[in-house]
Amino acid sequence: MILKDEDFLRLAKLIKAKYGLDLYEKKYLVESRLKNYVLDCGFDDFGEYFETVYADRSGIEMTNIISRLTTNYTYFMRESEHFKHFTGQFLPAAEKVKLNRELCIWSAGCSYGNEPYNLAMFMEEYFGIRHRQWDSRILATDISFNALRMAKRGVFPEQALQELPALWKEKYFVRNSNGTYQVTDAVRNNVVFKYHNLMEPISFKKQFDLIVCRNVMIYFDEQTKKDLIDRFYNATVPGGYLYIGHAENAPKGIKYETVQPAVLRKPLKGG
Numbered sequence: 474m475i476l477k478d479e480d481f482l483r484l485a486k487l488i489k490a491k492y493g494l495d496l497y498e499k500k501y502l503v504e505s506r507l508k509n510y511v512l513d514c515g516f517d518d519f520g521e522y523f524e525t526v527y528a529d530r531s532g533i534e535m536t537n538i539i540s541r542l543t544t545n546y547t548y549f550m551r552e553s554e555h556f557k558h559f560t561g562q563f564l565p566a567a568e569k570v571k572l573n574r575e576l577c578i579w580s581a582g583c584s585y586g587n588e589p590y591n592l593a594m595f596m597e598e599y600f601g602i603r604h605r606q607w608d609s610r611i612l613a614t615d616i617s618f619n620a621l622r623m624a625k626r627g628v629f630p631e632q633a634l635q636e637l638p639a640l641w642k643e644k645y646f647v648r649n650s651n652g653t654y655q656v657t658d659a660v661r662n663n664v665v666f667k668y669h670n671l672m673e674p675i676s677f678k679k680q681f682d683l684i685v686c687r688n689v690m691i692y693f694d695e696q697t698k699k700d701l702i703d704r705f706y707n708a709t710v711p712g713g714y715l716y717i718g719h720a721e722n723a724p725k726g727i728k729y730e731t732v733q734p735a736v737l738r739k740p741l742k743g744g
């Protein structure tokens with residue numbers, strides 16, 4: 474079964490407009506990741522399958538495609554400079570100014586949950602017993618239902634824990650009988666997973682003290698990236714932060730100021 478150019482281009486155009494993902498150079502990836510699934514669904518032609526997807530008003534079939542086409546690569550302690558900033562600058566400053574002891578943190582594009590769980594663990598390390606006095610649940614969102622399902626389970630193979638400090642394996646995980654590791658309830662309860670498409674308006678009730686959006690915008694073009702960062706800016710409290718991936722460049726003309734590589738801050742008087 475071959476993916477015809479016209480079928481591919483129609484899909485790529487729709488996905489770019491709706492999800493921001495630029496697949497134009499990735500025809501082979503689209504074909505190879507979808508082929509078996511399309512055959513399993515009983516189609517022997519991509520075009521026919523796509524017609525049913527476009528006709529499916531529930532959008533469920535499109536989310537199946539998206540789960541198959543997104544790159545969900547992630548790991549614990551990724552870009553550890555951010556965690557240094559988090560515990561060395563962000564949390565100490567928050568402790569001084571957040572008199573209501575409420576922290577709003579958003580891991581946008583959280584994949585399998587390593588990133589938000591890692592932040593929750595660092596928070597637990599930082600606050601220790603004082604953590605109970607804080608309302609600090611982390612919102613973690615993605616467009617891949619498959620990634621979100623796995624993230625919610627919070628089960629990881631032993632090798633995924635390699636980069637974490639040795640003690641954390643005992644402290645923040647429970648070993649399952651099959652040798653996998655489950656994040657403890659205390660950590661899991663600190664993270665709320667939700668579906669959110671970053672191409673859509675941000676309508677969460679509160680503004681965020683910290684938004685972490687790393688290795689997501691690499692798949693977006695400059696304008697899409699700029700528009701998203703502007704939406705993040707409006708959703709950040711004055712003095713709040715945005716962490717982006719170290720391999721990503723902040724687009725020109727954004728209102729955040731860069732305080733160190735991949736750490737952006739909304740000025741205290743930022744509107």
Ligand SMILES: C[S@@+](CC[C@H](N)C(=O)[O-])C[C@H]1O[C@@H](n2cnc3c(N)ncnc32)[C@H](O)[C@@H]1O
Pocket residue numbers: 492493494543544545546547548551581582583584585588614615616617620669670671672686687688689692
């Ligand atoms: C490479 S992973 C990065 C995970 C994590 N932030 C990290 O740095 O390890 C990128 C994630 O972004 C998600 N993503 C891509 N486009 C998105 C969109 N439009 N809205 C929400 N999430 C998106 C993907 O599903 C994927 O899980």
